[in-house]
Amino acid sequence: MWIYAAIIFLLVTLTSLSLFAWLIPDRSERRLQELVQPANKSNWVKKAVAFAGPLARLSSPEGKWESSPLRIRFINAGIRSANAPIIFYAAKTVLPFVFAGVGYLGLELASVSLSSNTLILVLLIMAMVGLYLPNVALNHAINARRRDIFDNFPDAADLILVCVEAGLGLDAALVRVADEMKIKSGALTEEIHLTNLEIRAGSTRNQALKNLSLRTGVEEISVFASMLSQADKFGTSIGESLRVFSDDLRHKRQIRAEELAAKLPTKMLFPMVLCIFPAISMVILGPAAVQVIRVIMPMLGGQH
Secondary structure (H helix, E strand, O other): OHHHHHHHHHHHHHHHHHHHHHHOOOHHHHHHHHHHOHHHOOHHHHHHHHHHHHHHHOOOOOOOOOOOHHHHHHHHOOOOOOOHHHHHHHHHHHHHHHHHHHHHHHHHHOOOOOOHHHHHHHHHHHHHHHHHHHHHHHHHHHHHHHHHHHHHHHHHHHHHHHHHHOOOOHHHHHHHHHHHOOOOOHHHHHHHHHHHHHHHOOOOHHHHHHHHHHHHOOHHHHHHHHHHHHHHHHOOOHHHHHHHHHHHHHHHHHHHHHHHHHHHHHHHHHHHHHHHHHHHHHHHHHHHHHHHHHHHHHHHHHHO
């Protein structure tokens, strides 16, 4: 039965990967579609959204999307597509039934006999896993993007400091840093570029920086925005403020790296106990055990 379950799992996985590869073209095909048929390049996205729209209405909450806290979370994850909430709520509608069905099929293939109450409890747990899986994926995307921005923002602050001390204004320094950080961090470059666009569109620098901290959700960028606002308000030197701030950022990054390094032995303990120590024990004790058996077995045979 377990072999049948494994075969079914592999078939479902291969089918999903095949559909994914078939629906999403590679880079060259996307480039050709942009050159030949730019208007039809997202037909499959439109079809998926049209199919997911009725499903999303079953689980989407009431209220305006512009004032929803989930919209801020999507922005923190770098997802700005108008179709993102439709796909998200459609997944929250479909995945509970999919996980419950897979759990029931697995129990049937494994011939596990459960009482009615236990079976309902297991199916409810599987459905809850499917219900909260989109939230887990969104949280993972948010944390990964915040970590990327936090790791690269000290370098951006140093570049801003160098540009300001070289004679550039803060707005011109942000434009220059957005160009220089393009290769290292796409997320940070995108956010700084949006900030520059807001300033060019007529928004005040303080408001643009506040929006930057809101979009990223990184505490250090919020401190950066407050520091520049205070420097403009009280007329203090932006260069000195940036120097102190960049030193503090580098110190925080070093502390975070030391913290991750200190956690490494604890994280390595589990795989070492399960994978490495048994292999080492067999290599060390195996020849000794074979020799002991060779010596003891003839003695036991002689006693009989």
